[in-house]
Amino acid sequence: MTDRVLRIGQLGCGIVGSAVLRMLEANAHDIEQRTGARLEIGKVAVRSLEKDRDIPDAAKKLLTTSTDDVVSDPSIDIVVEVMGGVEPTLGLMLRAISAGKPLVTANKELLASRGRELFDAADAAGVDLYFEAAVAGGIPIIHPLKESLAGERIRKVMGIVNGTTNFILTRMTELGESFGEALSEAERRGFTELDPTADIEGFDPAAKAAILASIAFNTRVVASDVYREGIAEVTAQDIANAKKLGYIVKLLAIAEEEDGEVTVRVHPSMIPLTHPLASVRENLNAVFVEGENVGELMFYGRGAGGPPTATSVVGDIVDVARNKLSGGRGVSDTCYENKPIRTMEGMVAQYYMLLSVADRPGVLAAVAGAFGENNVSIQNVWQEGLGDQAQLVLITHRAQEKNMQATLAALRELDAVTKVASVMRVEGGEE
Secondary structure (H helix, E strand, C coil), X not given: CCCCEEEEEEECCCHHHHHHHHHHHHCHHHHHHHHCCEEEEEEEECCXXXXXXXXXXXXXXXXXXXXXXXXXXXXXXXXXXXCCCCCCHHHHHHHHHHCCCCEEECCHHHHHHHHHHHHHHHHHHCCCEECCHHXXXXXXXXXXXXXXXXXXXXXXXXXEXXXXXXXXXXXXXXXXXXXXXHHHHHHHCCCXXXXXXXXXXXXXXXXXXXXXXXXXXXXCCCHHXXXXXXXXXXXXXXXXXXXXXXXEEEEEEEEEEECCEEEEEEEEEEEECCCHHHHCCCCCEXXXXXXXXXXXXXXXXXXXXXXXXXXXXXXXHHHHHHHHHHCCCCCCCCCCECCCECCHHHCEEEEEEEEEEECCCCHHHHHHHHHHHCCCCEEEEEEEEECCEEEEEEEECCEEXXXXXXXXXXXXXXXXXXXXXXXXXXXXXXX
């Protein structure tokens, strides 16, 4: 047993924070061997001392309602932030950094909106800021992008990074449930927050996409740069049509660089059933990376929940502890470039479309004309009659978003088109 001791101060003790404390105790011997020091919990700041918590008895004696006990106590060597939110969390993290304490965080919302302030402060203080748990829970993706692939040129990062929405879409696909039914089941199983808006409207994956893009392309991307659509408008008809076409619907976070510009977006997408991401079911996550030399890589596993996320937090604690003992510092902010963010108008993709149209001669020609006039080419189309009405299902070839939007405007002006029922992007098909 080593005589060296590092004391940890923790901000927050919810689902993830409790799991971190349990893991540090359960794996104390292995962590000490890998770190070269004994890691001890110094203080744990919580909102209430009355709440019953599933944490080791020794940790219960270290609970405090004073965040100052964590960020300002000179005996605390490493600060772990698992309380979430932007304020007052940002101020507490900046205080810890200014006091020379390396920081481990799982706070995607803060990093995606105010990350520059944190990284600048960490660089000025010469301390570590680690955040593996911020993007995909227990899936290691930050370290591979920042370090293992540091010599690679990443072309695209595409992933399923929200377990709640993936669970909902899986139920809709495999059991034929409606969106509302699948959401209710997700809530019953505890896969959602009390307010599921951040998940189903895409705010959560958008924050993660911003972080992934910043690392993959070495340029600052914030959450407001990310184009965002949720899954609330995905229908059973879309799911069924996707299956007929050989696709499956997933909510994807996509970041790519083309001609020196970066596009970052989150939206429902149809992907081929043969794509590796198509088999990611239930509440699991996966991140698909395309590089010039490594080709295609996929990182897959449990992207949420206390124990998986705590695994990434503890892994960061071990790395930070090693750095502190050696007098070194890990890889910090990699946003050393200033690449422009391409608007969605310039984005190129394939598109799926469902139209309700009058069932009479000449309708298909009129619809095709609207596409042709706006430089959008149709790849596949089929029509199903419904009395005086019919449904047209189309898949386009790759086209610019601005041309697709012009096509939609033209279609809505046609007398023969009664409704543009659905529009969805298609990924992983045509190059």
